[in-house]
Amino acid sequence: MSCNDIASVLDTHRAARLAPAERAKIDLHLAACADCSAAWHAHSELLALRVPPVPSTLLERALLASRLPQSAPARRARVPLVVGGALLAGAAAAAVTMSVLREPAPIVSAQAGEQTAAPAAPVAADDEPATLGDDAGSAPQGDGVTSVELVETALSIAPLVRRPPDYPPDALKQRLGGDVQLTFDVTAAGFVENVSVVKSSDAQFEAPAVRALSTWRYLPRIVAGKRVASTGIHTIIRWEPPSDNEPPVDQRLEDAKAEAYLREFVAFSSDLEIALNRLSADDLRGAELQLDQMQAIYGAGRPDLLGFYGYLFTVQGNYDRAIDAYEKTIAAFPTPRHQRSAPWIPLANLYFARHQYDAALDTLVRQRALYETGQINNEGENKALIAKLRALGLTHPSLEAP
Amino acid sequence: MAHPEFRELVAPHLTALFRSAYRLTGNRHDAEDVVQEVCVRAYTHLATLRTLEQPKTWLLKIAYRVFVDGLRRRTRSPVRATGEELDSTRSSDEPTPEESAEAELAERRLLGALAKLDRGQRALLALQVEGYTVAELTAMTDLSADVLKARLYRARVRLGKLLAADGKAPTFALVK
Numbered sequence: 001m002s003c004n005d006i007a008s009v010l011d012t013h014r015a016a017r018l019a020p021a022e023r024a025k026i027d028l029h030l031a032a033c034a035d036c037s038a039a040w041h042a043h044s045e046l047l048a049l050r051v052p053p054v055p056s057t058l059l060e061r062a063l064l065a066s067r068l069p070q071s072a073p074a075r076r077a078r079v080p081l082v083v084g085g086a087l088l089a090g091a092a093a094a095a096v097t098m099s100v101l102r103e104p105a106p107i108v109s110a111q112a113g114e115q116t117a118a119p120a121a122p123v124a125a126d127d128e129p130a131t132l133g134d135d136a137g138s139a140p141q142g143d144g145v146t147s148v149e150l151v152e153t154a155l156s157i158a159p160l161v162r163r164p165p166d167y168p169p170d171a172l173k174q175r176l177g178g179d180v181q182l183t184f185d186v187t188a189a190g191f192v193e194n195v196s197v198v199k200s201s202d203a204q205f206e207a208p209a210v211r212a213l214s215t216w217r218y219l220p221r222i223v224a225g226k227r228v229a230s231t232g233i234h235t236i237i238r239w240e241p242p243s244d245n246e247p248p249v250d251q252r253l254e255d256a257k258a259e260a261y262l263r264e265f266v267a268f269s270s271d272l273e274i275a276l277n278r279l280s281a282d283d284l285r286g287a288e289l290q291l292d293q294m295q296a297i298y299g300a301g302r303p304d305l306l307g308f309y310g311y312l313f314t315v316q317g318n319y320d321r322a323i324d325a326y327e328k329t330i331a332a333f334p335t336p337r338h339q340r341s342a343p344w345i346p347l348a349n350l351y352f353a354r355h356q357y358d359a360a361l362d363t364l365v366r367q368r369a370l371y372e373t374g375q376i377n378n379e380g381e382n383k384a385l386i387a388k389l390r391a392l393g394l395t396h397p398s399l400e401a402p
Numbered sequence: 403m404a405h406p407e408f409r410e411l412v413a414p415h416l417t418a419l420f421r422s423a424y425r426l427t428g429n430r431h432d433a434e435d436v437v438q439e440v441c442v443r444a445y446t447h448l449a450t451l452r453t454l455e456q457p458k459t460w461l462l463k464i465a466y467r468v469f470v471d472g473l474r475r476r477t478r479s480p481v482r483a484t485g486e487e488l489d490s491t492r493s494s495d496e497p498t499p500e501e502s503a504e505a506e507l508a509e510r511r512l513l514g515a516l517a518k519l520d521r522g523q524r525a526l527l528a529l530q531v532e533g534y535t536v537a538e539l540t541a542m543t544d545l546s547a548d549v550l551k552a553r554l555y556r557a558r559v560r561l562g563k564l565l566a567a568d569g570k571a572p573t574f575a576l577v578k
Contacts, residue, residue, distance in 0.1 A: 007555040011536055038562025045512050046531040054420045065438040066445035
């Protein structure tokens, strides 16, 4: 028995299953050889080290980390990131401005069963007066279901987790902006699928747009109390080059702020994805616990969290709590302008489902009041509800088409 | 749809990755950082990962590099676990408190001794004791089998002697 033999036993993981005769020879050698004795002892100590179980959320966090932008963030470019429709102001971390359009989703009757595809036109950009595309007229107009008995529970899908797409390096160098219009499906679990480019200002923006959109998560639409897939949703992702004529700022301070912001955003998104995954797995209690925990960490006044509660309570069929959560969500938006992306339609639908028709109408009127006269707001989304209310004799001048 | 595919490729090896990363670093935080860094690097080579017959060996090779290179870019992994799991290192099939205290003491001694080895030695020991064969280790480390075996032996001897020296010293000393 030589030192090499001892090493070989250890190298080949045979130490634990030795024949008695071999074991005796080894013990003889170990007693005489200080090095081998030390090596043997070290090996058994190493084997005894207890390794904790894999943290349950490690995969999610590792996957998220793998999708973070890898290059250093470009300087002084603004990134209003949208989470759950809430614009997080003051972001300056990556190089993309996303003008997020509200994706229209039709309101589908619980009775109708199979829903029609979403309308093809992006509706309202949050920065500009909305311009409806040519095909806006073909958007579903509701389906003529106006009976009081038919409780409407369909909600529009709402974007929940968005990550900024990369800025194509050449475009950034040339300070070239661009936009890509895309269409995609959202599965019943909230994943984005079948992303395709409808048109783009420049082909080099297409790949990053598709890559980013493919990682986004949505709260899936609810039809008749069930989460369902949505197809043919449109969105536009827009890149705006960093501006030259911004006042000089303390760059280090700005970078530190951007870094801190990005960190919190990533942590928040990752926590939010845990809640989403639990929701997808029908672990409603687990999802709620995760939201509770997030509230403790990130504060109680975040519209994105409150909106998620509203959604979760809706899935649970707890409409009164859902209404309460959505009202709080709306109140949590900092300005009337931000309130435009609040969950008005889900809230109005919930009021309708609870037979509080005046409150449903009032919700639509409150939403309408956020827009200028003549400016079009989410026509496709709320038309069906307006029609149903009208059939009940409930109308408001501001809601009538000009 | 790169992301679901990446998940499918990586998920089966997550346990192996985490276990090795824990053995490499000796604590959960750094182990998670290693795993995240491995995923970050692997994601940028998705095309390669896709074609591999032994993705686990390849992922562990990255983990080995990440550790030996000193996890330089750890600041880029801001993604952390929250609350629940940070403190629940121990699983439920716990030994008794006394056994646990003793085992913990032994663990601390072992980790202390490991910290005195250089990263290369430590990495070899960590991966070897996770059960990988010499052939797998050579693939992970790019060392020849002879060099690998020699270094493994030296690393064990050194660790054993560090442990022995530590064992002779009084574990607790009264401080006046």
